[in-house]
Amino acid sequence: MTHTEIEITAELVRDLLHDQHPDLADRPVRLGARGWDNQLWRLGDDLAVRLPWATQSADALLRKEHAWLPALAPGLPLQVPVPQRLGEPSERFPRPWIVTTWVPGTPADQAPATRAAEAADTLAGFLTALHQPAPDGAPTGRYRGGPLRDHAEGFARQLASATELGLIPDPDAVRAVWEDAAAAPDWTGPALWLHGDLHPANILTRDGTFCGVIDFGDLCAGDPACDLAAAWLLLPDGAAERFHGAYRPVPDPATLRRARGWAVGRALAGILIGDAGVHGRPGGKPSWGPPGHTALRRLIATAHH
Numbered sequence: 565m566t567h568t569e570i571e572i573t574a575e576l577v578r579d580l581l582h583d584q585h586p587d588l589a590d591r592p593v594r595l596g597a598r599g600w601d602n603q604l605w606r607l608g609d610d611l612a613v614r615l616p617w618a619t620q621s622a623d624a625l626l627r628k629e630h631a632w633l634p635a636l637a638p639g640l641p642l643q644v645p646v647p648q649r650l651g652e653p654s655e656r657f658p659r660p661w662i663v664t665t666w667v668p669g670t671p672a673d674q675a676p677a678t679r680a681a682e683a684a685d686t687l688a689g690f691l692t693a694l695h696q697p698a699p700d701g702a703p704t705g706r707y708r709g710g711p712l713r714d715h716a717e718g719f720a721r722q723l724a725s726a727t728e729l730g731l732i733p734d735p736d737a738v739r740a741v742w743e744d745a746a747a748a749p750d751w752t753g754p755a756l757w758l759h760g761d762l763h764p765a766n767i768l769t770r771d772g773t774f775c776g777v778i779d780f781g782d783l784c785a786g787d788p789a790c791d792l793a794a795a796w797l798l799l800p801d802g803a804a805e806r807f808h809g810a811y812r813p814v815p816d817p818a819t820l821r822r823a824r825g826w827a828v829g830r831a832l833a834g835i836l837i838g839d840a841g842v843h844g845r846p847g848g849k850p851s852w853g854p855p856g857h858t859a860l861r862r863l864i865a866t867a868h869h
Contacts, residue, residue: 570657570658572603572605572615572617574593574594574595574605576656576657577593577605577607577613577615578593579656580613580651580654580656580657580661581607581613581663583654583656584649584651584652584654585649585651585663588607588611588649588663591607591608591611592606592607592608593605593606593607593613594606596612596666598617598618599618599765599779600618600619600847601616601617601618601619601621601622601625601781602614602615602616602617602618602622602626602781603615603617606666607663607666609666610665610666611648611663611664611665611666612645612663612664612665612666613651613661613662613663614626614645614661614662614663614664615657615659615661616659616660616661621706622659622781623659623660625781625782626660626661626662626781627650627660628703628781628783629647629662629664629780629781629783630647630650630662632702632703632783633645633646633647633780633783634646634647636694636757636783639693639696640690640693640694640777641686641689641690641693642686642690642774642775642776642777643665643667643668643669643768643775643776643777644667644776644777644778644780645664645665645666645667645778645779645780646664646665647662647663647664648662648663648664648665649662649663650662650663651663667768667776667777667778668768668770668775668776669768669769669770669775669776670768670769670770671764671765671766671767671768671769671851672764672765672767672768672769672774672798672855673763673764673765673849673851673852673854673855674851675769676764676769676798676800676855677769677772677773677774677798677799677800678772678800679771679772679773679800680799680800680801680802680803680806681803681806682772682773683772683773683774683798683799683800683803684795684799684803684804684806684807684810685806685807685810686773686774687774687794687795687798687799687807688807688808688810688811688812689810690774690777691788691791691792691794691811692810692811692812694757694758694759694791695756695757695758695788695791696756696757697754697755697756697757698754698755698756698757698785702755702757702784702785703783703784703785704784704785704786705758705760705782705784705785705786705790706760706782706784708758708760708761708782708784708786708790709755709758709760709784709785709786709787709790710786710787711750711787712745712746712748712789712822712825712826713746715825715829716746718829719742719828719829719832722829722832722833722836723735723738723739723742723832725836726832726835726836726839729836729839731835731836731839732835732860734864737864737867738828738832738860738863738864740867741824741825741828741863741864741867742825742828742829744821744824744825744867745821745822745823745824745825745826745828746825747821748817748818748819748821748822748825749818750787751786751787751788751789751819751822755785755786756785756786756787756788757783757785758782758783758784758785758786758787758788758790758791759777759780759782759783759791760780760782760783760784760790760791761779761781761782762777762791762793762794762797762798763794763797763830763833763834763852763855764797764798764834764851764852764855765849765851765852766778766779767794767798774798787819787822788815788819789815789819789820789822789823789825789826790823790826792811792815792819792820792823792826793823793824793825793826793827793829793830794827795807795808795823795827796824796827796831796859796862796863797827797830797831797834797855797856797859798855801858801862804862808820824863827859827863828860828863830856830859831855831856831857831859831860831863832856832860833856834852834853834855834856834859835852835853835856835857835860837849837852837853837856838850838851838852838853838854838856838857839853841853
């Protein structure tokens with residue numbers, strides 16, 4: 565991660581607003597969160613400013629959200645951060661930034677869903693609404709939504725790292741889930757709109773169920789299995805089957821197999837990021853480990869024998 569050389573402060577955010585969106589400049593500004601790509605600053609009660617800070621790719625992702633998400637958001641049954649304004653690079657801050665609506669809730673890595681039936685139905689309803697055929701010219705993913713086998717090297721690397729760290733008690737069982745998924749037939753339907761990054765830190769909860777979905781930087785068109793992986797990472801034990809029954813159209817067996825492969829990859833990533841957080845290594849987030857371990861346990865327990 566290459567943090568931007570300019571320190572982002574409340575004063576800088578106010579100055580940027582004053583320069584480009586002066587009607588918003590008098591609202592109170594306070595830090596909301598520091599994410600992987602962006603910092604999020606609260607702007608009053610109902611808006612937020614997202615500024616890239618840690619990756620070079622963040623600029624293009626913010627512009628993509630600004631271009632596509634406003635048209636998709638009205639059809640979605642959960643709150644999402646709808647872009648309202650675009651800030652252009654300037655001498656004060658040499659990168660684009662956006663103003664979005666603020667989505668209240670607690671990230672699921674900190675407050676997991678506990679009401680199994682409600683959470684399964686809510687997640688299924690959200691993905692059914694999102695997974696519509698995308699138009700020509702829709703963005704393609706950063707390694708999301710394409711063939712699972714393209715990720716074979718990355719999977720092997722992650723599994724080896726997690727095994728060496730003593731985090732995976734049975735690497736052969738993990739590899740078996742992946743190999744079954746990678747051998748499943750490819751998606752042959754139309755490229756559908758995908759969130760592309762449905763890990764627990766990007767889903768918000770309230771009262772035991774899901775209330776919002778954030779960070780659409782990986783919005784793209786492709787195979788819905790990429791998003792359907794979320795069932796194993798986000799839902800309480802035993803709720804995945806209800807989710808699969810509530811999602812429309814009901815996923816065919818090949819799609820579910822591919823979804824398990826995406827889920828194994830996400831689980832390993834979460835376990836590694838969680839371990840880095842526990843041991844104070846850069847980019848680590850301790851809260852990512854438990855959902856990753858839980859997902860991996862479920863995937864192995866329900867493997868095809």
